[in-house]
Amino acid sequence: QVQLVQSGAEVKKPGASVKVSCKASGYTFTGYYMHWVRQAPGQGLEWMGRINPNSGGTNYAQKFQGRVTMTRDTSISTAYMELSRLRSDDTAVYYCARGAPTYSSSWYVDYWGQGTLVTVSS
Amino acid sequence: QSALTQPASVSGSPGQSITISCTGTSSDVGSYNLVSWYQQHPGKAPKLMIYEVSKRPSGVSNRFSGSKSGNTASLTISGLQAEDEADYYCCSYAGSSTGVFGGGTKLTVL
Numbered sequence: 167q168v169q170l171v172q173s174g175a176e177v178k179k180p181g182a183s184v185k186v187s188c189k190a191s192g193y194t195f196t197g198y199y200m201h202w203v204r205q206a207p208g209q210g211l212e213w214m215g216r217i218n219p220n221s222g223g224t225n226y227a228q229k230f231q232g233r234v235t236m237t238r239d240t241s242i243s244t245a246y247m248e249l250s251r252l253r254s255d256d257t258a259v260y261y262c263a264r265g266a267p268t269y270s271s272s273w274y275v276d277y278w279g280q281g282t283l284v285t286v287s288s
Numbered sequence: 289q290s291a292l293t294q295p296a297s298v299s300g301s302p303g304q305s306i307t308i309s310c311t312g313t314s315s316d317v318g319s320y321n322l323v324s325w326y327q328q329h330p331g332k333a334p335k336l337m338i339y340e341v342s343k344r345p346s347g348v349s350n351r352f353s354g355s356k357s358g359n360t361a362s363l364t365i366s367g368l369q370a371e372d373e374a375d376y377y378c379c380s381y382a383g384s385s386t387g388v389f390g391g392g393t394k395l396t397v398l
Contacts, residue, residue, distance in 0.1 A: 225385035273381035278333035
């Protein structure tokens with residue numbers, strides 16, 4: 167069965183960086199896009215970007231360009247999302263989510279990680 | 289990109305049907321048949337309910353259906369049940385390999 171297991175909660179100071187991991191199992195890691203979505207407390211979902219685990223190619227939301235870096239390690243089927251220059255309004259639950267097959271032009275996510283709470287506070 | 293526009297809340301009684309709208313622009317919803325819908329219960333990760341405007345993933349009840357007209361997509365839930373009470377989010381491809389979510393709609397089953 168498809169599983170996405172994320173790293174644990176983080177507390178960071180403003181200006182610092184955070185790196186969240188997402189270990190995939192139950193499917194061919196390099197065959198599907200991996201998206202990152204965040205949700206601030208009491209707020210809606212926000213798309214951050216995606217990575218093609220096969221090529222390493224990335225696409226980011228304009229809002230996060232220059233601050234977010236998505237990478238992957240195919241040897242351990244793990245995707246990473248690093249967000250730098252953290253601000254208090256970056257406090258949110260960050261989700262990884264499996265997207266469509268990399269050969270496909272479709273756009274959806276069908277399996278989600280459990281979420282990682284990142285708290286930014288001085 | 290700006291978030292897609294959804295009503296903040298909708299409500300209905302058990303057995304009734306409700307529809308949640310999702311309005312975008314000609315740059316996202318209006319240009320691509322790549323709208324998806326997600327259900328989220330409190331404290332849980334979202335769940336895919338509809339993809340590519342009207343397709344249902346395996347295991348999702350046929351009480352859930354999707355459609356699109358112009359720049360507005362819609363999710364209809366028929367035969368409303370108590371367990372349908374949740375937040376619902378639409379998402380659309382927005383071009384240039386980017387996506388955008390709606391602001392979310394809280395569904396209350398009366």
